[in-house]
Amino acid sequence: MxxxxxxxxxxxxxxxxxxxxxxxxxxxxxxxxxxxxxxRSYACLRDELANVGAQNVGRKCSISVGLTSTS
Structure with missing residues (x-):
């Protein structure tokens, strides 16, 4: 060490x-x-969405890859 x-x-x-x-x-x-x-983001999850070609993801998906409130 x-x-x-x-x-x-x-x-x-x-x-x-x-x-x-x-x-x-x-x-x-x-x-x-x-x-x-x-x-305020799970960049690895956001990047994986881009890697699989996900476009125009819905509100629930956007919330799940961010660290913002659901309201």
């Missing part, structure tokens, strides 16, 4: 997929600072 501090940049959507990484950092006492970026 490196002795120098580490800086981790993470997007909010991907952090929701791997939130346990923050628990591991704390449990192991790792010298890591994590900065979460708030882009």
């Amino acid at each position: 490196p002795e120098r501090p580490l800086l981790n940049f993470q997007a909010d959507g991907s952090a929701l997929y791997a939130i346990q990484s923050l628990w591991t950092q704390a449990r192991e006492g790792l010298n890591i600072t994590t900065v979460l970026f708030n882009n």
